Amino acid sequence: PSGAPSFDNNGLGGLDVWVPVWTSKYNEGYCSNKKEHVYNSWGDPFDDAFECCNVWFGSQNEDQVCLSKIPDFIQPSAQPSLVELGLPGQFVAVFTNGYEDGYCSNLKADVIGTPEAQIYASEFECCQENFADQTSGFCISNLSNDQQPSAQPSLSNELGLPGQYVAVYANGYDDGYCSNL
Numbered sequence: 001p002s003g004a005p006s007f008d009n010n011g012l013g014g015l016d017v018w019v020p021v022w023t024s025k026y027n028e029g030y031c032s033n034k035k036e037h038v039y040n041s042w043g044d045p046f047d048d049a050f051e052c053c054n055v056w057f058g059s060q061n062e063d064q065v066c067l068s069k070i071p072d073f074i075q076p077s078a079q080p081s082l083v084e085l086g087l088p089g090q091f092v093a094v095f096t097n098g099y100e101d102g103y104c105s106n107l108k109a110d111v112i113g114t115p116e117a118q119i120y121a122s123e124f125e126c127c128q129e130n131f132a133d134q135t136s137g138f139c140i141s142n143l144s145n146d147q148q149p150s151a152q153p154s155l156s157n158e159l160g161l162p163g164q165y166v167a168v169y170a171n172g173y174d175d176g177y178c179s180n181l
Contacts, residue, residue: 017045020056027061030069050108058112067109087111091120093130100136103127 015033019041023029031052032038038045046052049070057066086106092114095102104126105111111119120126123143131139169176 017047018049018052019043019045020052026057026059027063028065029057029060030066031056032069050112054108054112064109064113067112089121091123091126092118093126099131100134101138102131102134103139103142104130 015035015038017038018031018033019038021030021032021037031046031049033049046055050067053064053066053070057064060066087108088106090111091104091106092110093102094105094110104120104123106123120129124140127139127143134140166179167176168179
């Protein structure tokens with residue numbers, strides 16, 4: 001192998017590596033996979049456009065020129081993220097369409113620039129902390145099936161009667177649940 005990047009990018013054109021492109025202003029810098037930029041750059045290229053933007057231009061102003069210049073076929077959708085596609089263990093609240101349509105995302109584009117105190121280890125924790133009072137339930141409803149809360153209390157069987165549950169309507173039918181206590 002020559003050590004040169006390949007010109008394929010999964011059949012979508014452009015090189016398989018990304019490098020920073022500097023302009024006269026930091027907030028206008030971006031990352032590129034164009035041959036003329038890659039071959040004339042210094043330093044090691046990145047395999048991922050988002051990583052390149054995060055490392056070199058992660059503190060850009062709200063316009064985030066670097067992220068906006070990443071080609072559409074790589075850009076994340078505006079839909080809530082799937083755990084497998086984003087950053088593991090890094091979820092942030094997204095209020096783009098207001099509180100009732102808010103959700104939690106782990107896409108790099110959402111996580112980059114978020115203060116550490118506002119990043120949660122799980123999507124469920126993020127939903128609980130930021131959208132617990134949603135009447136729409138939008139955030140919780142977008143959790144993957146293995147993260148969906150069950151209707152049963154999370155206490156172990158050791159605290160209650162094993163295999164014996166009763167309906168509890170303390171706050172009315174809509175807020176009812178089953179308990180073994």
